[in-house]
Each structure stands twice: as structure tokens, then as C-alpha cells.
Amino acid sequence: xxxxxxxxxxxxxxxxxxxxxxxxxxxxxxxxxxxxxxxxxxxxxxxxxxxxxxxxxxxxxxxxxxxxxxxxxxxxxxxxxxxxxxxxxxxxxxxxxxxxxxxxxxxxxxxxxxxxxxxxxxxxxxxxxxxxxxxxxxxxxxxxxxxxxxxxxxxxxxxxxxxxxxxxxxxxxxxxxxxxxxxxxxxxxxxxxxxxxxxxxxxxxxxxxxxxxxxxxxxxxxxxxxxxxxxxxxxxxxxxxxxxxxxxxxxxxxxxxxxxxxxxxxxxxxxxxxxxxxxxxxxxxxxxxxxxxxxxxxxxxxxxxxxxxxxxxxxxxxxxxxxxxxxxxxxxxxxxxxxxxxxxxxxxxxxxxxxxxxxxxxxxxxxxxxxxxxxxxxxxxxxxxxxxxxxxxxxxxxxxxxxxxxxxxxxxxxxxxxxxxxxxxxxxxxxxxxxxxxxxxxxxxxxxxxxxxxxxxxxxxxxxxxxxxxxxxxxxxxxxxxxxxxxxxxxxxxxxxxxxxxxxxxxxxxxxxxxxxxxxxxxxxxxxxxxxxxxxxxxxxxxxxxxxxxxxxxxxxxxxxxxxxxxxxxxxxxxxxxxxxxxxxxxxxxxxxxxxxxxxxxxxxxxxxxxxxxxxxxxxxxxxxxxxxxxxxxxxxxxxxxxxxxxxxxxxxxxxxxxxxxxxxxxxxxxxxxxxxxxxxxxxxxxxxxxxxxxxxxxxxxxxxxxxxxxxxxxxxxxxxxxxxxxxxxxxxxxxxxxxxxxxxxxxxxxxxxxxxxxxxxxxxxxxxxxxxxxxxxxxxxxxxxxxxxxxxxxxxx
Amino acid sequence: xxxxxxxxxxxxxxxxxxxxxxxxxxxxxxxxxxxxxxxxxxxxxxxxxxxxxxxxxxxxxx
Numbered sequence: 105x106x107x108x109x110x111x112x113x114x115x116x117x118x119x120x121x122x123x124x125x126x127x128x129x130x131x132x133x134x135x136x137x138x139x140x141x142x143x144x145x146x147x148x149x150x151x152x153x154x155x156x157x158x159x160x161x162x163x164x165x166x167x168x169x170x171x172x173x174x175x176x177x178x179x180x181x182x183x184x185x186x187x188x189x190x191x192x193x194x195x196x197x198x199x200x201x202x203x204x205x206x207x208x209x210x211x212x213x214x215x216x217x218x219x220x221x222x223x224x225x226x227x228x229x230x231x232x233x234x235x236x237x238x239x240x241x242x243x244x245x246x247x248x249x250x251x252x253x254x255x256x257x258x259x260x261x262x263x264x265x266x267x268x269x270x271x272x273x274x275x276x277x278x279x280x281x282x283x284x285x286x287x288x289x290x291x292x293x294x295x296x297x298x299x300x301x302x303x304x305x306x307x308x309x310x311x312x313x314x315x316x317x318x319x320x321x322x323x324x325x326x327x328x329x330x331x332x333x334x335x336x337x338x339x340x341x342x343x344x345x346x347x348x349x350x351x352x353x354x355x356x357x358x359x360x361x362x363x364x365x366x367x368x369x370x371x372x373x374x375x376x377x378x379x380x381x382x383x384x385x386x387x388x389x390x391x392x393x394x395x396x397x398x399x400x401x402x403x404x405x406x407x408x409x410x411x412x413x414x415x416x417x418x419x420x421x422x423x424x425x426x427x428x429x430x431x432x433x434x435x436x437x438x439x440x441x442x443x444x445x446x447x448x449x450x451x452x453x454x455x456x457x458x459x460x461x462x463x464x465x466x467x468x469x470x471x472x473x474x475x476x477x478x479x480x481x482x483x484x485x486x487x488x489x490x491x492x493x494x495x496x497x498x499x500x501x502x503x504x505x506x507x508x509x510x511x512x513x514x515x516x517x518x519x520x521x522x523x524x525x526x527x528x529x530x531x532x533x534x535x536x537x538x539x540x541x542x543x544x545x546x547x548x549x550x551x552x553x554x555x556x557x558x559x560x561x562x563x564x565x566x567x568x569x570x571x572x573x574x575x576x577x578x579x580x581x582x583x584x585x586x587x588x589x590x591x592x593x594x595x596x597x598x599x600x601x602x603x604x605x606x607x608x609x610x611x612x613x614x615x616x617x618x619x620x621x622x623x624x625x626x627x628x629x630x631x632x633x634x635x636x637x638x639x640x641x642x643x644x645x646x647x648x649x650x651x652x653x654x655x656x657x658x659x660x661x662x663x664x665x666x667x668x669x670x671x672x673x674x675x676x677x678x679x680x681x682x683x684x685x686x687x688x689x690x691x692x693x694x695x696x697x698x699x700x701x702x703x704x705x706x707x708x709x710x711x712x713x714x715x716x717x718x719x720x721x722x723x724x725x726x727x728x729x730x731x732x733x734x735x736x737x738x739x740x741x742x743x744x745x746x747x748x749x750x751x752x753x754x755x756x757x758x759x760x761x762x763x764x765x766x767x768x769x770x771x772x773x774x775x776x777x778x779x780x781x782x783x784x785x786x787x788x789x790x791x792x793x794x795x796x797x798x799x800x801x802x803x804x805x806x807x808x809x810x811x812x813x814x815x816x817x818x819x820x821x822x823x824x825x826x827x828x829x830x831x832x833x834x835x836x837x838x839x840x841x842x843x844x845x846x847x848x849x850x851x852x853x854x855x856x857x858x859x860x861x862x863x864x865x866x867x868x869x870x871x872x873x874x875x876x877x878x879x880x881x882x883x884x885x886x887x888x889x890x891x892x893x894x895x896x897x898x899x900x901x902x
Numbered sequence: 903x904x905x906x907x908x909x910x911x912x913x914x915x916x917x918x919x920x921x922x923x924x925x926x927x928x929x930x931x932x933x934x935x936x937x938x939x940x941x942x943x944x945x946x947x948x949x950x951x952x953x954x955x956x957x958x959x960x961x962x963x964x
Contacts, residue, residue: 159945206941213942229938279928287921291914310906317910 117141119256121162126656144256148211151218156211163207165256172439173253175413175424176246184426185245185261185412187235193223194240198259200252201811203232211255218251219243234259261412275394281329282387288321288329289380296377300871315367318376326360330383348524348568351531355563356383362556375560377874385881386568393572393592409480409793410496414438414445417489427496436490438483446479446496453488454670457481460609460792480793485670519596519845520571524564531562538864550866557868561859563877566852566884570845573885577892578841581901586824587834594820597804599838603784604733605776605798608743608753610791611808614723614825620652624714626706632659633676634706637683640664641672645704646683649716671705682707686715722752725829730756732832738784742767742775744794773797789828793817833899840895847891848884855880 115124118134119141129136132149136142144164148156156163175181188195202208208227212234215222221242226235234257238248252259295314330353337353340346356379363374413424417435425434427445435451438444444457455471459481468484471477477490479499535558542551575592582589589595606612626634635655638646664674671684686705703717733739739761741753747765757763767775772790776798779786788795788802791809796817799805807816810825823831859876862868896902927933 155946206944209938209941210945227938228935229941230935276928279933280925283921283924283928287917291917294913309903313907313910317914 116162118157119145119162119164121164125651126654127658140256144254147218147254153211153214153217156207159210160205160207163205163211165202172415172442173246173249174415174422175426176249177244178413178424178426180429181413181424181426182245189240192239192241193237194245195235195237196245196248197233197235198249198252198261199231199233200257200259201232202257203227203229203234208257212252212257215251218255219247222248222251262410278387278391278394282384282391285325285329285380285384285387288325289377289384292318292321292376292380296373296874299373300874311373312370315370315374318374319364319367322360322363322374322376322379325380325383326356329387330356333386346525346528348520348564351524351528351564352386352568354528355559358556358559362560373870375870375873378560378870378877381874381877382563382565386565389569389572392576410443410445414442430492430496432492432495434492436492437487438490439487440483440485442483444477444479444481444483444490446492447494447499448477448479448490448492450475450477451489451491453486455488456484458484519842520567523567523849527562527564527567531559534558534562534860534864538866541864542866547866553868554864554866557863557866557873558860560873561863561868561876562856564852565877566855566880567849569881570848570852570884570888574841574844574848574888574892577889578837578896581837581892581896582834585830585834585901586827587821587830588823589821590819594804595838595841597820598787598835599842601737601785601787601804601835603738603740603779603786605740605742605779605786605788605802607772607788607790607792607795607798608741608749609745611789611795612722612726612741612753613749614721614810619721620649620716622714622716624706624712626713630708630713631655632657633679633681633708634683636661636676637664637672637674637681640674641666645716646672649704652716679709722756723825723828727756729829729831734758734761740764740775740779742772742798744768744772744792769794769797773801776801789823791816830901833901837895837899837901840899841892844888844891844895848887851887852880852884855883 116122116135117124117128117137119136122137124135124137129139129142131142131145134145136145141164148154176185183189186194186196200212203212209229212227213225215225215236222236222238224237227233228235236248249259249261295317298310298314333349333353333356336347336349340350359375359379359382363376363379366372366374410427413426414430415422415437416425416430417423417437422437430436430446436445436448450471450473452473455477456468457471457477458468459478469481476493479496535555538554538558539551542548542554572592575595578595579589579592582595589598631653632655635650635653636659638650638653639655639658640661641647659676662675664672666672667684671682673680673682673684675681683704683706686703703715705715706713730739734757739757741757741761741763743749743763743765744767745765750763750765753763764771764775772795776786776788780801780803785804786802787804787806788798789806789808790796790799791807795807799807799817799819804821805819806821806823807819808823808825808828809816816822855876859868859873862872893902
């Protein structure tokens, strides 16, 4: 998308833009990297939809396996998924992670060309959602999803979609309030202008009318727009605690009462303009604070990791069942690449489970018949049958979410709340001192006006504004660099940490950039033999190795035999070639390699040739990152994997750093708790479900991922793997942000002191307040945005 | 100058109409997706083939 002027290059796949392998597919004079990409092109060209390729070069995505969508025929699942249904039409909304460019929008909004029964589809690009309306007489939900899958846009249908929460309504109400406050503010300003410029005798007759109109506009602002401040203030006072809303509510109340009193007794103009302006600005600050990322969810739990349904076997018949309806004793059928949704006993088949996301172990584990298989593992190999021993919601893994042991008492009060108390006390002391002085002077009118004026002029609105504006500016700096923080409060927490805990697999190492290495010797001719054999297998490892070998030609193969999950063999060019796991080798081999259980081992004609192994790669910049962090922070490593990488970790970390291996998810959680019990403020970096408990418990949990749209456990921030090296800069910027807030507070205080000087004398004219407030607000907002820019540049983030 | 009373009433009324229009737009979802329409408008209309008879009948209507 970035350089759309570059025309299509011959060396990449026309559909997905991947580099073409040596054996490429050609169709319509276009080159494709795989059958999947070619298939999509065929469908699109048959339906006259090649415009897809006109808007962007290589807009497509590589197709993964064929999905199983049988469960979408179940009426109970359909009713959970669709938004609306009448006699003819159904409407459904899907989340499609693959949406990334304008071609996607074009294609998905022209689905009716492929199947006219899908008569309308609308995309929300930022949310990556498509809303599809279809005639359910002519096309089923399953067929709709299959059409999407065929063209490479498989929707992500997870359990969490079923229980979609409508989180948007709160935000909408805030916009209503802002609109009303802004409307009232504009009108009040209009009616206050004559007062500012001085009224001639002729205009005096309008003064009464203007005052009443202003009061009328103040009523909705006070009682509707500013309502939250009153409820929040009352709630916090009940808990004998002062938050920032308490003085704000007091000021709004005083402003309103004083405006009402001066209007009713017709003694001079009220503070209507200050009141409406204040509420409008406060709500704007609130709105800035609430900005969220539409496309990222920070509160994911196991429900969005698991699929929505799974195949069960009943009387030898396959039947899809919703995960929530799985009962103890059900027989499950798990195909290659599918997730085990509940703790179960292996009944049939050869289970090789990739548990890396659950336990952190990098290599797949083999399970024997009768052994318990924990939920969350992904089956690699042939289909297996399991018998459920615990329902999905009570499995070992989901237990991590359900427990109620997570922090709340660790939550630090924000800078604003901690200063609000002293602020309120200060204001009251000055206000009562002024009142007392004027009462002592026997001037009760002045006492009243001095009291109200002090409260009004000492408004902490700058505090309420500088924090959201500064922190949201920092958030947008972060998100340009691939670091997505949940909200502005989390930025404050980021600045106040002293311990950093790392997970290993997927956090310090990257699973995506894994490198295939061959231990042993293969001549170019033998490489071709191996490649020809692997060409016939669809196992992910075979595809990976084949990509590395990149053969120039492929021999025909005879007597091909694939033992799923173990290996493949066949006769190529008259020679017997075998590739697969070590345990399944047809002959005993003296192992030279350290990779006992993993890798693709190769034998040609009864001679062991060696092994292709997948090495995990350390993420870039780890060494300098650890070096930077260890100066200011206590570091710790909690790995769920075995200690095979201990030497490499020891080389990177300081010798004093505790490095623990074989940590279960619960041990990780306990380790974080133990640190917190020693008054440590812990940042946890992790990626998998096995870190979910620790991420949630930590003061600041960061989920590392290579693809922002992938599943990540619930956390305070999501970071893309490539940005990990910038972590010290991120932390420094958040600290600088807090400095900015403190400086702006000092600036605001100096403005307030000027106002208070007039206020204690009881001579604060409404015009002064009406001018002082916007000036101080403008100063603060421009100061915070300039300071944030400056600090971002200083920290190398701009 | 009494006409001013009438004019002030008018100005408040007009302002209220605009406020109402904003709420209507907010309620009908015009602010929900503020990015996609800007892309959608750039797509060209397709040149109709003679053989292609009915695909455009089902064009998105809302």
C-alpha cells in the first residue's frame, strides 16, 4: 500500500506478494506462489472482480488450511452469531483480521458478485468488521463464511464474539453531554457579550432577559452534563476520600448557586459563561482520555482464544457442538491444527500437542493413550479422539481467569487524586480565611462574594485537563511505534515501576522468525531428493523446510507413505528417502544431534543424513535492551520452557539475575505476587496464555505479539515484537510526561494566585474569571503538547 | 427595539434545530465509522458489459 506506484514485479506472487518459490504456478500469465493464491485469483476472475488487483499491488493474503465450518449449520450457534433476522433477510457482523487495504474494502463490498444472495456488505475499516446482509432462504451462514474463506478473508469467530458487549453506549452519552455543554456555552457567551462591552441605557432593559436566559442554559449543563462530577464526589466522600471530582463538583455547585442568586435578585451578571465553559472543557478532557483503539482488545480472555464450536462424536456420527455445551463424557474429535477446548483424556490416535502458548514449552509434546490432555494445546498431526473430563469453563487453563485473586489494592492513586486532597484543603483554608476576615469587618455581602470567588478562581480544571491531554499525546506517540497502551491511567503506572519480569518463549525469542538449520551433510543432489519427498506433504514443518531448500525441480515419487504426526517416506529416483521425527525412524540411529524430540530427521537408503531443526531466534536488540534496563530495574526471567537455553540467557543477563525454568502458569503468578509483597512494582512482559495470570497480576502487564490482531491475553499494553528494543525509551517518555503534568500544575497555580488576589478582596468581577480561565487553559494545553513533542524527540520516538 | 426579543427567540430556536440535527446524525450512526466512506467514494463505477445483465441490480442500496 505504501508505494502503489510500483507496478507488479515478476518475482513475487501476483496475489499475496510473497517471493515466488523456484517452482511457481502460472495462470492467466500471472505467477502464483501456491495453489491457494491461484484459487482466489480464479474465483475473482471468474466473477469479473479483478478490480481487486487494480487498487493495490498484491493485496491478498496467503490462504491457510481449509476451515471446518460445519458448526455454522447448527441453529443454536447461528442465533448466537447473527445480529438480526426477519422472514427473508439475516444480518451478521464478522471480525476479519485480514482486512488491511482499500482493495479489501472493494472486494468485501462486492460479495454480491460472487453470490447474489449476499446482497449487501459494509465494512468498518478501522474496526476490521464487515456487516453482511443475506437472504437466508438462498444462502446459509456457513456458505457465507465459506465464500469469505475462499477469497482469503476468513472471519475470526470466537466465543467472545458470541458474548459481544456493547461498550459503545457510554462514550455516546459523553458526546451528547459535550454537544449540550458546547451549545449552552456558545449561547451563554453570546448573551454575555453586551455585558463585557458595557451596556448603554437603552440596552439595560435586556440585561434582565439575558441573565434569565443564561440561567436557563446553566440548568441542563449543571444537572445533566456535570452530573457525573456530583455523583462521583458524593461517592468518594462517602468513602472518606477526596478525589479530583470533589473540588470540581463544589466549584460547579458554587458557580450555579451564585449565578442563580444574582439572577433572581438582579444584582449584576452571574458566572454563567464560566460555568458552561468549565463544564465543556472538563468534558472535552474526559473525552480525550477515553479514546480507545477500536481494533485492539485489551480484555481478551480464554473465550477469544477458543473456537466457538468443536466436533463431537455421537454414535459414530460427527456433530458440531458449541464449546459452552460440552459436557463431561463427551467424545471430541480434534483434527490437525485444532485446539483442545477442555481438559480431556486421550482415547484414540497419536497426539502431538503444541503447548507453547499454554505452557511456554517450545516443542510439541507427545501424549499416550489414557493420558490427560489439558485445554489449550494445538494438535499437530492426525485427528485424535478425546473424552472430556472437565467442562471448558472449569479447565486448568481457564481457571487462571476465573480466580478472584487479582490485585485491586495494589492500584496506585493517580497523581491527580493524590494532589486533589491538598488542593481542596488549601482552597478551603483561603476561602474561609477570606470570609472570616470580611465577617470580622462586618461586611457580610463581601464575605459571601469573597468565599464564592475564591472557590471559583481556584478551579483545578487545569489539573483535570493537563493530565488527559499530556497522556493521550504520549499514547499517540507510543502507538506510532507499535506500543499500544490500554488507557491514560496505565501510562502513569508505566512511569512508576522498579522490576521487570520477562517470559522467554515468544517474548525474548520470536516464534515467527525461526530459522531452519541443517545439522549434517547433504549434497545438492540429495537435497533435491528430500525436497521432492517433502513436496508431497502438507505438514507445516515440511512446508517450512521446503521453502528453505527451494528446489529447482521436483522428481516423481513412488510408494509414498505418510504416517501422520511421525513422518513421510517414499522412493525418489530409485532411492528410499525418509523424513520425519526421530522416534519414528525405521532404523535405530546413533544420535549426534542434540535435538532428540524435534526437527525433521532425514535418511536416505538406510544412511542417517542429519536433521533440519527449527531454531528459536532472539528478538533484535535484546542485549542492548537488557543492558539499558538492568541499570535502573531489577530483572527476572520466568520461563515455562526447559533450561536448554540457560547458557544463552546467562550470557545476556547479569549473573545476579534470577532465571527460573519449568514455571507453571500458577508459579509465574505466585512469583509476581511474591515480588509485590516485597513492595516491588512489577512490569511483566509475556505473550502466551501461560503468562495470562502473571500479566493480570503485575502492576503493568505487556503482551508481546508479532501480529497485533493475533490473540493476546488480557493486559495493560500490547507491544509489537519489533518495538521491544524501544522499551526503555517508552518508560522514559512516560516519566517525562509526568514531569510535564507537574510543571503545568505549577503554571496553573501561578494563574490561580493572581485570581485569588482579587477574589479574597471580594472584587472579582465575572469578566475577570471568564477571561482568566480560558487563558490558563490555552496556556496549559499548548504547553503540554509542545512539551510532549519535545520529550518524544529527545527520547528518539519521533 | 422590541423586535430584539423576537430575534433572540429566533436565534435560540435556530441553534436548537442545529443541536437536534447533530443528535439525529449521532443517533443514526453517521459518526460510527469515519474512515471507510472516504475510501469507498474513490472506487470507480464499473464499465458495464453488454453481456453482464443483472449483477448491478443488486447494488448496495443503503
